[in-house]
Amino acid sequence: MKHTISILVENKFGVLARVAGLFSARGYNIDSLTVSETQDKTISRMTVVVNAEDEKILEQIKKQLNKLIDIITIVDYTKKEYIERELVFIKIAADKNTLPFIKKVVDKAAKSSSASGLACARFLEKKSDSVIVELVDDQERIKNFLSELKDLKVIEVVRSGRIAIAK
Amino acid sequence: MAIMTGAQILIESLLKEGVEVMFGYPGGVVLPIFDVLYDSKLKFILTRHEQGAAHAADGYARVTGKVGVCLSTSGPGATNLVTGIANAYMDSIPMVAITGQVKTFLIGNDAFQESDVTGITRSITKHNYLVKDVTELAKTIREAFYIASTGRPGPVVIDLPVDVQQARTEFIWPKTVEIRSYQPTLEGHAGQIKKAAKLIERSTRPVIYVGGGIITSGASGELMAMAEKIQSPVTMTFMGLGSFPMTHPLCLGMLGMHGTAYANHAIMGSDLILAVGARFDDRVTGRIDAFAPRAKIIHVDIDPTSISKNIRVDVPIVGDAKKVLSEIFRFIRKSPDTGKWLYTVEKWKQDHPLFYKRDEKLRPQYVIEQIYEATNGEAVIATEVGQNQMWSCQWYKHSIPRHWISSGGLGTMGFGFPAAIGAQVGAPGKIVFDIAGDGSIQMNIQELSTAVNNKLPVKIAILNNGYLGMVRQWQELFYKKRYSSTPLKNPDFVKLAEAYGAKGIRIAKKEDVAAAIKEAIATPNVVVMDFVVEPEENVYPMVPAGEALNRMMDGMA
Numbered sequence: 065m066k067h068t069i070s071i072l073v074e075n076k077f078g079v080l081a082r083v084a085g086l087f088s089a090r091g092y093n094i095d096s097l098t099v100s101e102t103q104d105k106t107i108s109r110m111t112v113v114v115n116a117e118d119e120k121i122l123e124q125i126k127k128q129l130n131k132l133i134d135i136i137t138i139v140d141y142t143k144k145e146y147i148e149r150e151l152v153f154i155k156i157a158a159d160k161n162t163l164p165f166i167k168k169v170v171d172k173a174a175k176s177s178s179a180s181g182l183a184c185a186r187f188l189e190k191k192s193d194s195v196i197v198e199l200v201d202d203q204e205r206i207k208n209f210l211s212e213l214k215d216l217k218v219i220e221v222v223r224s225g226r227i228a229i230a231k
Numbered sequence: 232m233a234i235m236t237g238a239q240i241l242i243e244s245l246l247k248e249g250v251e252v253m254f255g256y257p258g259g260v261v262l263p264i265f266d267v268l269y270d271s272k273l274k275f276i277l278t279r280h281e282q283g284a285a286h287a288a289d290g291y292a293r294v295t296g297k298v299g300v301c302l303s304t305s306g307p308g309a310t311n312l313v314t315g316i317a318n319a320y321m322d323s324i325p326m327v328a329i330t331g332q333v334k335t336f337l338i339g340n341d342a343f344q345e346s347d348v349t350g351i352t353r354s355i356t357k358h359n360y361l362v363k364d365v366t367e368l369a370k371t372i373r374e375a376f377y378i379a380s381t382g383r384p385g386p387v388v389i390d391l392p393v394d395v396q397q398a399r400t401e402f403i404w405p406k407t408v409e410i411r412s413y414q415p416t417l418e419g420h421a422g423q424i425k426k427a428a429k430l431i432e433r434s435t436r437p438v439i440y441v442g443g444g445i446i447t448s449g450a451s452g453e454l455m456a457m458a459e460k461i462q463s464p465v466t467m468t469f470m471g472l473g474s475f476p477m478t479h480p481l482c483l484g485m486l487g488m489h490g491t492a493y494a495n496h497a498i499m500g501s502d503l504i505l506a507v508g509a510r511f512d513d514r515v516t517g518r519i520d521a522f523a524p525r526a527k528i529i530h531v532d533i534d535p536t537s538i539s540k541n542i543r544v545d546v547p548i549v550g551d552a553k554k555v556l557s558e559i560f561r562f563i564r565k566s567p568d569t570g571k572w573l574y575t576v577e578k579w580k581q582d583h584p585l586f587y588k589r590d591e592k593l594r595p596q597y598v599i600e601q602i603y604e605a606t607n608g609e610a611v612i613a614t615e616v617g618q619n620q621m622w623s624c625q626w627y628k629h630s631i632p633r634h635w636i637s638s639g640g641l642g643t644m645g646f647g648f649p650a651a652i653g654a655q656v657g658a659p660g661k662i663v664f665d666i667a668g669d670g671s672i673q674m675n676i677q678e679l680s681t682a683v684n685n686k687l688p689v690k691i692a693i694l695n696n697g698y699l700g701m702v703r704q705w706q707e708l709f710y711k712k713r714y715s716s717t718p719l720k721n722p723d724f725v726k727l728a729e730a731y732g733a734k735g736i737r738i739a740k741k742e743d744v745a746a747a748i749k750e751a752i753a754t755p756n757v758v759v760m761d762f763v764v765e766p767e768e769n770v771y772p773m774v775p776a777g778e779a780l781n782r783m784m785d786g787m788a
């Protein structure tokens with residue numbers, strides 16, 4: 065099961081290595097990881113998404129994270145009410161023939177809204193042979209969006225990793 | 232205003248922390264520190280290897296309860312400390328290790344004698360620091376000592392670049408330490424404590440199972456009060472030896488792989504286990520799904536990660552052993568009726584005593600019994616690793632906290648002797664023994680120089696079986712006696728001792744043992760006793776790895 069874990073840490077060098085070390089020491093792969101400052105400059109937030117093969121091991125990792133001196137608090141959102149988003153940039157080869165289709169997909173995404181609220185989808189750049197699309201959405205709809213484009217030539221997908229906030 | 236260099240601030244801060252002695256070894260990037268030490272009142276003990284310094288600091292900490300401090304240069308000096316740091320980490324020993332580092336601007340450039348010390352030690356320290364700004368130094372040292380010595384103790388590394396040692400700033404010693412992200416839980420949860428008391432009242436076959444947490448929190452008195460109040464037998468882990476006197480009628484000795492048969496039977500037959508400051512290590516539990524099948528488990532530990540890690544627990548209580556034990560004690564209204572249970576346990580004690588063959592041969596167990604007799608059970612006992620260590624658990628009746636100095640979690644050969652040196656520094660009036668194997672003693676034998684030169688009269692008792700005995704035992708039992716790389720061709724330990732300026736005695740006959748030990752104790756110098764013991768003696772009882780605790784081999788066949 066996927067877990068989204070939010071960790072508040074001291075904004076110091078070395079902390080990321082400590083956190084990552086606890087996962088890597090067990091051969092755990094981190095699905096996504098974002099780090100940035102919070103409203104308090106001395107504190108950073110890490111949002112980690114991991115796939116727990118064994119819930120007991122994840123429980124132990126969480127306890128050990130808590131034990132790290134530079135970690136202030138840790139919250140596992142998995143069983144809580146929370147909002148989750150990821151920012152995706154997609155560069156797609158486009159010409160006169162394919163552009164209308166891409167537009168349709170982007171417009172549809174921009175108008176549709178899910179249980180977790182309205183998404184954001186728009187063009188950031190249009191060139192004669194390619195376009196860059198920005199999408200901010202939840203995991204399910206990012207997946208759907210990308211699958212709608214599967215017959216086109218997708219040049220590059222850049223994903224920010226998930227961030228989450230409790231309701 | 233006191234303007235000082237980083238090196239001066241370091242030593243001044245150590246003095247403020249109450250540090251009296253430091254163990255270590257000099258080198259290029261710690262010259263500024265050694266220059267300050269030259270006329271400081273802080274005592275410095277030069278070992279002959281940095282590993283020796285780390286173990287000595289560890290032994291000092293175990294015997295005094297204070298933070299042990301060691302110092303090395305960068306690169307090879309720091310990597311030589313690594314085993315000692317890992318050892319302290321596994322056994323939760325408070326230690327501050329200071330390593331020199333190359334100049335700040337050279338870090339990451341593969342400079343001469345550079346190594347990434349914070350990277351290397353990240354997973355074997357409670358915390359570590361790289362100090363890049365001299366104004367942070369005093370605060371960092373204050374924090375390091377606080378972290379090392381509170382909660383579940385452990386080693387903290389401070390990596391200190393040479394230019395920071397030379398930089399100047401005003402020395403301001405922080406009045407208090409506060410770390411928002413580090414607040415160990417000391418008080419147990421009140422509801423859980425009441426629940427624990429209820430379970431104890433209702434039990435009829437309780438066992439108290441304790442570990443190093445009792446020693447760390449100084450809870451021996453509370454443990455004794457609890458055991459006597461509820462009339463429960465007590466068993467200890469390796470790290471818990473000394474927390475409850477082995478001479479007490481309720482004492483079952485050590486449990487686990489080489490524990491007593493009666494401790495293991497008692498655990499397996501119990502209906503309640505009160506576990507305090509112990510972590511259900513695999514050497515203790517044996518096959519985990521067969522462990523204590525009918526027992527409810529109360530688990531008290533200061534470290535939340537220890538609880539429910541290996542075993543399902545009915546009443547987890549995070550807190551300090553001393554506090555929680557006395558709280559539970561307060562809530563027990565009526566003591567359980569354990570008369571029948573104690574009778575059963577006593578029967579196990581009679582039927583399955585610790586055993587070795589008492590013939591005319593010089594057997595290692597006999598040597599340890601004689602050391603016990605000669606020291607009245609009051610000596611500080613350090614050990615190496617292997618059979619010598621397990622026999623020392625079994626045959627010396629440990630009865631005083633902080634008198635047992637042995638590498639538990641890491642099982643580090645070569646730990647015992649330097650740790651004994653550190654223990655002797657911390658307890659100058661005590662008799663300190665290192666019960667050693669002929670293999671292990673050679674891993675840090677160079678420290679004979681340190682002991683002799685500093686007049687630290689440690690007594691080394693080598694149980695010389697001519698083998699890496701513990702490994703040989705496994706080869707005998709599980710690998711058809713194919714003794715691959717375990718026979719040892721040893722140097723003449725008596726001559727070796729003499730070359731270092733110590734006294735050497737060789738003992739090959741049983742009847743000479745007592746006199747030799749007496750002579751060693753009476754000698755004001757370091758003494759190496761080379762006991763030529765039965766080569767293929769085994770440690771029994773033994774629970775083979777991965778078997779249930781009551782599937783013991785008793786070696787009597």
Ligand SMILES: Cc1ncc(C[n+]2csc(CCOP(=O)(O)OP(=O)(O)O)c2C)c(N)n1
Nearest residue numbers: 617618619642644668669670671699700701
């Ligand atoms: C540094 C290190 N290397 C290897 C081992 C594995 N090991 C455990 S016990 C042992 C044999 C120890 O031999 P000796 O010191 O002669 O003690 P004995 O078992 O014979 O009493 C070995 C090699 C270890 N524990 N530590």
Ligand SMILES: [Mg+2]
Nearest residue numbers: 668669698700
């Ligand atoms: Mg040996």
